[in-house]
Amino acid sequence: MAGDHRSGCPINLSLEVLGDKWSLLIIRDMMFGNRRHFRALLTESEEGIATNILADRLARLTEQGMITSAPDPAHKQRILLSLTEPAIQLVPVLAHLGAWGRRHLPVTPELAVRAELLERGGQPLWDDFMNELRELHLGIPRPPGTPSVLTALTEAYLAEVGRPQTP
Amino acid sequence: MAGDHRSGCPINLSLEVLGDKWSLLIIRDMMFGNRRHFRALLTESEEGIATNILADRLARLTEQGMITSAPDPAHKQRILLSLTEPAIQLVPVLAHLGAWGRRHLPVTPELAVRAELLERGGQPLWDDFMNELRELHLGIPRPPGTPSVLTALTEAYLAEVGRPQTP
């Protein structure tokens, strides 16, 4: 029902889904870090989320239609998490939010590289990235010739990590 | 110090500033509703924030450099709140977030009008709007000929409110 919403304002409704300190970070890790199950999100996160919080957020994001879960065919006890189309369409929001943070907050260089690349690429790069996510998470083959944005972002990050100082 | 941050990731740092259910709504009301003091934010908000939460968020946003406060020359007991340049640069983020919410969440039509207009206008409209906000909040005169985006948004909203049903 709509009765449990504070208002019908688009920004408010978005915040009711994403307006906490963890939900968007989970989506970020699934998107940019390609983390697809519980343990990966738990242990490979920069910020160190607690197990009960992660379980709670995954449940909430699932019932809000942002992610789906299915048994992983490879490992029987694993549960494969996938982003839904609405979540994939958050790419421009995350790109702008990252660009804003990079400009105004004390980011660390190696973690800022991806935000910078994503900002410079603009809408065309975001479209490529969303097509790639649709392939990875929804099983929709991406248009032939689409480059892997995920690979490019990861390589840029690793290159920056390998560099000892700003040369 | 940077020691009190969970990580230096741009998205994480942005969420440490804006990642709760109220901060962005306050900025939204100051931006789009032109609410510039405590009582206006308190009573004219769609969502009904509590006084202590509002006071707390205003203090936090101030120390994070998102807003400033100054005595209002017109009313001696009033405090005039202003957005800073970083906060004004959130316009594209809010535009994208509103557009996303409008597409995927159960928004009410009259509140969705502004998001739609802002989305259709794109970057040129956002630039006009940011220039207008710089004039209103920072005292920087906007380039001559710049239209008032705030007026356009408000009129579109009022027109939608006045309409009884979707005709």
Next chain:
DNA sequence: GGAACCGCTTGCAGTTTACAACCGGTCTGC
């Protein structure tokens, strides 16, 4: 067959939120 790994759940303490009542100063209308 033992150890590591899987997605959680539970218990607990500390923090944050929501709601309502209240406060001293100030401006407004008469």
Next chain:
DNA sequence: GCAGACCGGTTGTAAACTGCAAGCGGTTCC
């Protein structure tokens, strides 16, 4: 000149949420 509305808050309280650590039954790896 004064009563009442308005100003930006503070305080108290209960409920909800968060962070941390431990543990649990089942699965997979070696």
